[in-house]
Amino acid sequence: MARESKSARRTRLAEVLKRLKDAYPAASCSLRYGNPFQLLVSTILSAQCTDERVNKVTPGLFLRYPGPEDFARLTVEEIGKEIYSTGFYNNKARSIRGMSLALLERYGGEVPRTLEELVSLPGVGRKTANVVLGNAFGIPGITVDTHVTRITNLLGLVKTKDAVKIEKELMEIMDREDWTLSAHLFIEHGRAVCIARRPRCSECVLADLCPGAIP
Numbered sequence: 538m539a540r541e542s543k544s545a546r547r548t549r550l551a552e553v554l555k556r557l558k559d560a561y562p563a564a565s566c567s568l569r570y571g572n573p574f575q576l577l578v579s580t581i582l583s584a585q586c587t588d589e590r591v592n593k594v595t596p597g598l599f600l601r602y603p604g605p606e607d608f609a610r611l612t613v614e615e616i617g618k619e620i621y622s623t624g625f626y627n628n629k630a631r632s633i634r635g636m637s638l639a640l641l642e643r644y645g646g647e648v649p650r651t652l653e654e655l656v657s658l659p660g661v662g663r664k665t666a667n668v669v670l671g672n673a674f675g676i677p678g679i680t681v682d683t684h685v686t687r688i689t690n691l692l693g694l695v696k697t698k699d700a701v702k703i704e705k706e707l708m709e710i711m712d713r714e715d716w717t718l719s720a721h722l723f724i725e726h727g728r729a730v731c732i733a734r735r736p737r738c739s740e741c742v743l744a745d746l747c748p749g750a751i752p
């Protein structure tokens with residue numbers, strides 16, 4: 538297959554997103570949160586865990602510990618007990634406590650609004666930072682998770698598994714207004730149709746646009 542120009546990829550991606558918007562009109566962040574700090578905690582908890590499971594833990598958690606000062610007062614062990622059911626609870630508890638302390642020490646307890654500042658917080662990577670920027674602050678960002686990585690590669694929009702490269706390459710060919718929504722659309726599609734190792738290509742609205750389609 539001849540190499541596709543960047544402008545052709547941009548056009549194809551626009552059509553992909555248009556079809557996904559039609560297929561998943563309600564696509565949005567499925568984590569429940571009341572403010573940017575709570576989204577930050579929820580996103581840390583969502584690593585290697587379903588959003589559904591996180592949403593079962595967080596309402597009670599945020600009722601007992603609403604802000605960074607509350608988590609900073611707890612030990613790692615105490616936080617671990619609260620979030621046990623989300624898995625990897627020791628690492629997550631360390632991240633939440635460290636992140637809370639850093640917010641209090643460096644940002645007056647407020648969640649910062651830039652990628653650089655967010656990724657400087659313990660336990661916060663680009664993926665988490667982009668989730669918070671896009672969903673809590675309305676600042677466009679492309680979140681690259683396993684679904685986005687898998688589907689954008691299958692679609693031939695990128696040819697790398699490196700999340701930072703994928704984010705940058707997609708930014709070059711995607712309208713800024715779609716940056717935040719795109720991850721929700723790919724995640725919905727990855728759960729419903731383009732399922733890892735058993736994609737349902739015969740039912741996929743993207744089949745004619747997808748070089749990875751299995752006939």
Ligand code: SF4
Nearest residue numbers: 731736738741747750
């Ligand atoms: S055609 Fe198949 S591989 Fe391509 S996006 Fe759809 S389900 Fe995934």
